[in-house]
Amino acid sequence: MADRLDTPLETRRRFIRRPQLDEDASGKISESIARFLGTPRFIIYLTLFCLVWIAWNIWAPADMRFDKAANGFTALTLMLSLQASYAAPLILLAQNRQTDRDRVQAEQDRQRSERNLADTEFLAREMAALRIALSEVATRDFVRSELRNLLEDLAAEQRDGDKEQDGDRPEKKGDRSRGGADRQARG
Numbered sequence: 356m357a358d359r360l361d362t363p364l365e366t367r368r369r370f371i372r373r374p375q376l377d378e379d380a381s382g383k384i385s386e387s388i389a390r391f392l393g394t395p396r397f398i399i400y401l402t403l404f405c406l407v408w409i410a411w412n413i414w415a416p417a418d419m420r421f422d423k424a425a426n427g428f429t430a431l432t433l434m435l436s437l438q439a440s441y442a443a444p445l446i447l448l449a450q451n452r453q454t455d456r457d458r459v460q461a462e463q464d465r466q467r468s469e470r471n472l473a474d475t476e477f478l479a480r481e482m483a484a485l486r487i488a489l490s491e492v493a494t495r496d497f498v499r500s501e502l503r504n505l506l507e508d509l510a511a512e513q514r515d516g517d518k519e520q521d522g523d524r525p526e527k528k529g530d531r532s533r534g535g536a537d538r539q540a541r542g
Contacts (some may be wrong), residue, residue, distance in 0.1 A: 382452050389449035392442050401438075405431065 391397055412422045422430040423535050493501075 357386060385445045385448040387450055389442075389446045405435075456474065 409424075409428065412420045412428065412431075422428050462501070509517055
């Protein structure tokens with residue numbers, strides 16, 4: 356015996372070990388049974404079993420019958436009651452596991468929705484920033500208008516340059532055109 360209260364007692368050794376049941380394994384087994392109980396195959400098997408049972412106990416020789424029809428097939432009723440008494444808890448276990456899975460799935464869906472919302476908000480902010488940045492960037496129409504203006508200026512200068520080459524003759528004193536003013540400024 357332990358002398359002190361904070362020292363645990365020694366455990367006794369057992370000759371026969373208790374089986375360690377894994378809850379997940381037993382849950383999987385109960386789910387598989389519950390799934391089978393809900394299939395048309397099970398209903399067909401159970402119907403055939405009952406029909407064979409009743410047929411045997413009605414038409415078999417009297418000394419080979421084990422469940423009399425006069426008693427209302429008492430053994431068959433007990434067998435079906437036993438099956439139902441095992442089926443109900445197995446179905447409940449399967450439903451509890453399904454509820455747990457649904458809860459986990461709902462939590463994962465909620466987290467995924469939060470991430471999607473955060474991503475959507477981030478993308479909306481990025482698009483707004485791009486729109487603001489693009490408002491400061493030259494647009495296609497602005498660049499085209501500037502290029503047209505430059506082309507017009509170049510064409511005007513080229514015309515003036517052609518006039519100058521053609522007009523190396525002395526100008527009239529009253530000519531105040533731009534080309535003449537430029538020549539006067541240079542000369």
